[in-house]
Amino acid sequence: SQKIEQNSEALNIQxxxxxxxxxxxxxxxxxxxxxxxxxxxxxxxxxxxIRENEKEKRKExxxxxxxxxxxxxxxxxxxxQPADSATYLCALDMDSNxxxxxxxxxxxxxxP
Amino acid sequence: NAGVTQTPKFQVLKTGQSMxxxxxxxxxxxxxxxxxxxxxxxxxxxxxxxxxxxxxxGEVPNGYNVSRLNKREFSLRLxxxxxSQTSVYxxxxxxxxxxxxxxxxxxxxxxTVV
Numbered sequence: 001s002q003k004i005e006q007n008s009e010a011l012n013i014q015x016x017x018x019x020x021x022x023x024x025x026x027x028x029x030x031x032x033x034x035x036x037x038x039x040x041x042x043x044x045x046x047x048x049x050i051r052e053n054e055k056e057k058r059k060e061x062x063x064x065x066x067x068x069x070x071x072x073x074x075x076x077x078x079x080x081q082p083a084d085s086a087t088y089l090c091a092l093d094m095d096s097n098x099x100x101x102x103x104x105x106x107x108x109x110x111x112p
Numbered sequence: 113n114a115g116v117t118q119t120p121k122f123q124v125l126k127t128g129q130s131m132x133x134x135x136x137x138x139x140x141x142x143x144x145x146x147x148x149x150x151x152x153x154x155x156x157x158x159x160x161x162x163x164x165x166x167x168x169x170g171e172v173p174n175g176y177n178v179s180r181l182n183k184r185e186f187s188l189r190l191x192x193x194x195x196s197q198t199s200v201y202x203x204x205x206x207x208x209x210x211x212x213x214x215x216x217x218x219x220x221x222x223x224t225v226v
Contacts, residue, residue: 004154008152034214034215041219041220042219042220043116043202043204043217043218043219043220044155044202044215044217045217046214046215046216049214089154089155091154091155099157099160099170099171100155100157100215101154102154102155102156103154104152104153104154105154
Protein backbone atom coordinates (compact mmCIF):
# COMPACT_ATOMS: atom_id res chain seq x y z
CA SER A 1 0.00 0.00 0.00
CA GLN A 2 1.02 3.61 -0.45
CA LYS A 3 2.90 5.11 2.42
CA ILE A 4 4.06 8.65 3.15
CA GLU A 5 6.57 9.45 5.83
CA GLN A 6 7.25 12.79 7.40
CA ASN A 7 9.43 13.38 10.43
CA SER A 8 7.22 12.74 13.43
CA GLU A 9 9.58 14.60 15.74
CA ALA A 10 9.32 18.36 15.96
CA LEU A 11 11.99 20.31 14.11
CA ASN A 12 13.55 23.15 16.11
CA ILE A 13 15.28 25.84 14.05
CA GLN A 14 16.90 29.13 15.05
CA UNK A 15 15.31 32.23 13.58
CA UNK A 16 17.00 33.33 10.38
CA UNK A 17 18.21 29.84 9.47
CA UNK A 18 16.83 27.62 6.72
CA UNK A 19 14.33 24.98 7.77
CA UNK A 20 14.20 21.79 5.69
CA UNK A 21 11.35 19.33 5.97
CA UNK A 22 11.26 15.92 4.32
CA UNK A 23 8.46 13.92 2.72
CA UNK A 24 9.28 10.36 1.64
CA UNK A 25 6.91 8.00 -0.10
CA UNK A 26 6.90 4.37 -1.19
CA UNK A 27 4.99 2.14 -3.57
CA UNK A 28 3.65 4.96 -5.61
CA UNK A 29 4.44 7.28 -8.51
CA UNK A 30 2.46 10.47 -7.94
CA UNK A 31 1.77 12.93 -10.71
CA UNK A 32 2.13 15.81 -8.28
CA UNK A 33 2.79 16.62 -4.67
CA UNK A 34 1.40 19.40 -2.52
CA UNK A 35 2.58 21.08 0.69
CA UNK A 36 0.20 22.58 3.24
CA UNK A 37 0.58 24.50 6.46
CA UNK A 38 -1.63 23.77 9.47
CA UNK A 39 -1.87 25.93 12.58
CA UNK A 40 -3.33 24.57 15.84
CA UNK A 41 -7.11 24.37 15.72
CA UNK A 42 -7.24 25.33 12.05
CA UNK A 43 -7.61 23.56 8.73
CA UNK A 44 -4.64 23.05 6.38
CA UNK A 45 -3.74 25.90 4.06
CA UNK A 46 -2.24 25.25 0.62
CA UNK A 47 1.33 26.45 0.05
CA UNK A 48 2.85 24.90 -3.08
CA UNK A 49 2.24 22.25 -5.70
CA ILE A 50 5.01 20.58 -7.69
CA ARG A 51 4.51 18.24 -10.63
CA GLU A 52 6.46 15.08 -11.38
CA ASN A 53 8.28 16.74 -14.27
CA GLU A 54 9.37 19.70 -12.14
CA LYS A 55 12.55 19.47 -10.10
CA GLU A 56 12.08 22.61 -8.06
CA LYS A 57 9.50 25.27 -7.34
CA ARG A 58 9.80 28.53 -5.43
CA LYS A 59 7.40 30.97 -3.82
CA GLU A 60 8.88 33.86 -1.87
CA UNK A 61 10.90 32.25 0.98
CA UNK A 62 9.60 28.76 0.19
CA UNK A 63 11.26 26.18 -2.04
CA UNK A 64 10.10 22.67 -2.84
CA UNK A 65 12.07 19.96 -4.62
CA UNK A 66 10.72 16.71 -6.01
CA UNK A 67 13.00 13.74 -6.70
CA UNK A 68 10.98 10.92 -8.24
CA UNK A 69 14.02 8.62 -8.25
CA UNK A 70 14.56 8.98 -4.51
CA UNK A 71 10.77 9.22 -3.97
CA UNK A 72 11.31 12.28 -1.86
CA UNK A 73 10.26 15.90 -1.62
CA UNK A 74 12.11 18.52 0.39
CA UNK A 75 10.42 21.69 1.65
CA UNK A 76 12.67 24.61 2.54
CA UNK A 77 11.87 27.83 4.35
CA UNK A 78 14.71 30.33 4.09
CA UNK A 79 15.28 33.18 6.56
CA UNK A 80 12.86 31.46 8.92
CA GLN A 81 10.73 33.50 11.33
CA PRO A 82 8.82 32.57 14.51
CA ALA A 83 5.60 33.13 12.51
CA ASP A 84 6.62 30.15 10.34
CA SER A 85 6.08 27.86 13.33
CA ALA A 86 3.33 25.41 12.38
CA THR A 87 2.79 21.84 11.23
CA TYR A 88 3.58 21.21 7.59
CA LEU A 89 1.80 18.47 5.66
CA CYS A 90 2.66 16.86 2.34
CA ALA A 91 0.07 15.19 0.15
CA LEU A 92 0.35 13.03 -2.97
CA ASP A 93 -2.27 12.47 -5.62
CA MET A 94 -3.81 9.14 -6.46
CA ASP A 95 -4.68 7.97 -9.93
CA SER A 96 -8.27 9.04 -9.57
CA ASN A 97 -7.23 12.67 -9.08
CA UNK A 98 -9.90 12.98 -6.43
CA UNK A 99 -8.05 11.39 -3.57
CA UNK A 100 -4.90 12.71 -1.94
CA UNK A 101 -2.70 10.61 0.34
CA UNK A 102 -1.52 12.67 3.28
CA UNK A 103 1.50 12.53 5.52
CA UNK A 104 1.03 12.99 9.28
CA UNK A 105 2.95 16.26 9.19
CA UNK A 106 6.06 17.69 10.79
CA UNK A 107 5.83 20.30 13.52
CA UNK A 108 8.25 23.15 12.90
CA UNK A 109 9.29 25.44 15.75
CA UNK A 110 11.27 28.56 14.95
CA UNK A 111 13.01 29.95 18.02
CA PRO A 112 13.77 33.68 18.29
CA ASN B 113 -15.62 35.51 0.80
CA ALA B 114 -15.98 33.12 3.72
CA GLY B 115 -14.36 30.17 1.87
CA VAL B 116 -15.36 26.86 3.47
CA THR B 117 -17.60 27.05 6.53
CA GLN B 118 -18.21 24.11 8.85
CA THR B 119 -20.68 23.80 11.69
CA PRO B 120 -20.50 23.03 14.52
CA LYS B 121 -16.93 23.68 15.70
CA PHE B 122 -17.23 21.38 18.70
CA GLN B 123 -19.59 18.53 19.55
CA VAL B 124 -19.87 15.87 22.24
CA LEU B 125 -22.05 12.86 21.50
CA LYS B 126 -23.02 9.82 23.46
CA THR B 127 -22.44 6.43 21.88
CA GLY B 128 -25.35 5.61 19.60
CA GLN B 129 -26.45 9.19 19.01
CA SER B 130 -26.65 10.62 15.52
CA MET B 131 -25.62 13.98 14.13
CA UNK B 132 -24.96 15.81 10.89
CA UNK B 133 -21.91 17.95 10.22
CA UNK B 134 -22.63 20.79 7.84
CA UNK B 135 -20.29 22.25 5.25
CA UNK B 136 -20.76 25.05 2.75
CA UNK B 137 -18.39 26.73 0.30
CA UNK B 138 -18.86 30.00 -1.55
CA UNK B 139 -16.12 29.59 -4.17
CA UNK B 140 -18.27 27.85 -6.79
CA UNK B 141 -16.07 24.76 -6.52
CA UNK B 142 -17.13 21.53 -8.19
CA UNK B 143 -15.56 19.05 -5.77
CA UNK B 144 -16.01 18.68 -2.04
CA UNK B 145 -14.48 16.33 0.51
CA UNK B 146 -14.82 15.11 4.08
CA UNK B 147 -11.67 14.11 5.96
CA UNK B 148 -10.91 13.00 9.47
CA UNK B 149 -7.66 13.80 11.25
CA UNK B 150 -6.40 11.70 14.14
CA UNK B 151 -3.23 12.25 16.20
CA UNK B 152 -0.11 10.91 14.51
CA UNK B 153 -1.94 10.09 11.29
CA UNK B 154 -2.42 11.85 8.02
CA UNK B 155 -5.76 13.17 6.91
CA UNK B 156 -7.97 10.29 5.76
CA UNK B 157 -10.69 10.74 3.19
CA UNK B 158 -14.14 9.64 4.29
CA UNK B 159 -16.27 10.60 1.28
CA UNK B 160 -15.96 12.95 -1.62
CA UNK B 161 -18.22 14.52 -4.21
CA UNK B 162 -16.58 15.12 -7.56
CA UNK B 163 -19.47 17.26 -8.72
CA UNK B 164 -23.00 18.18 -7.77
CA UNK B 165 -25.16 15.07 -7.71
CA UNK B 166 -22.36 12.54 -7.21
CA UNK B 167 -20.74 11.09 -4.10
CA UNK B 168 -18.11 8.38 -3.66
CA UNK B 169 -16.48 6.51 -0.83
CA GLY B 170 -13.00 7.38 0.28
CA GLU B 171 -10.57 5.44 2.42
CA VAL B 172 -12.66 5.22 5.62
CA PRO B 173 -16.39 5.47 4.81
CA ASN B 174 -17.80 2.95 7.30
CA GLY B 175 -20.20 4.50 9.81
CA TYR B 176 -20.77 7.64 7.73
CA ASN B 177 -23.14 8.91 5.07
CA VAL B 178 -23.01 12.06 2.99
CA SER B 179 -25.33 14.28 1.00
CA ARG B 180 -24.35 16.77 -1.69
CA LEU B 181 -27.35 18.99 -1.21
CA ASN B 182 -26.38 21.41 -3.98
CA LYS B 183 -23.16 22.80 -5.42
CA ARG B 184 -22.46 24.75 -2.23
CA GLU B 185 -23.30 22.25 0.50
CA PHE B 186 -21.93 18.83 1.46
CA SER B 187 -23.04 17.27 4.74
CA LEU B 188 -21.64 14.32 6.70
CA ARG B 189 -23.92 12.20 8.87
CA LEU B 190 -23.05 9.84 11.68
CA UNK B 191 -26.04 7.55 12.14
CA UNK B 192 -24.91 5.83 15.32
CA UNK B 193 -21.82 7.40 16.80
CA UNK B 194 -19.05 5.22 18.21
CA UNK B 195 -16.01 6.19 20.35
CA SER B 196 -13.78 5.28 17.36
CA GLN B 197 -15.33 8.22 15.53
CA THR B 198 -13.83 10.67 18.00
CA SER B 199 -11.72 12.85 15.73
CA VAL B 200 -11.36 16.23 14.07
CA TYR B 201 -13.39 16.42 10.87
CA UNK B 202 -12.47 18.70 8.00
CA UNK B 203 -14.49 19.63 4.98
CA UNK B 204 -12.60 20.78 1.89
CA UNK B 205 -13.37 21.90 -1.63
CA UNK B 206 -11.46 22.28 -4.88
CA UNK B 207 -12.27 23.77 -8.23
CA UNK B 208 -11.40 20.80 -10.41
CA UNK B 209 -8.93 18.20 -9.09
CA UNK B 210 -8.39 16.81 -12.58
CA UNK B 211 -6.25 19.86 -13.22
CA UNK B 212 -4.48 19.44 -9.90
CA UNK B 213 -5.84 22.48 -8.13
CA UNK B 214 -5.37 23.17 -4.46
CA UNK B 215 -7.85 22.21 -1.76
CA UNK B 216 -9.43 24.76 0.55
CA UNK B 217 -10.29 23.59 4.06
CA UNK B 218 -12.79 24.60 6.70
CA UNK B 219 -11.74 25.24 10.27
CA UNK B 220 -12.73 21.75 11.41
CA UNK B 221 -15.22 20.13 13.78
CA UNK B 222 -13.82 18.55 16.92
CA UNK B 223 -16.07 15.60 17.76
CA THR B 224 -15.90 13.56 20.95
CA VAL B 225 -17.99 10.42 21.35
CA VAL B 226 -18.30 9.19 24.92
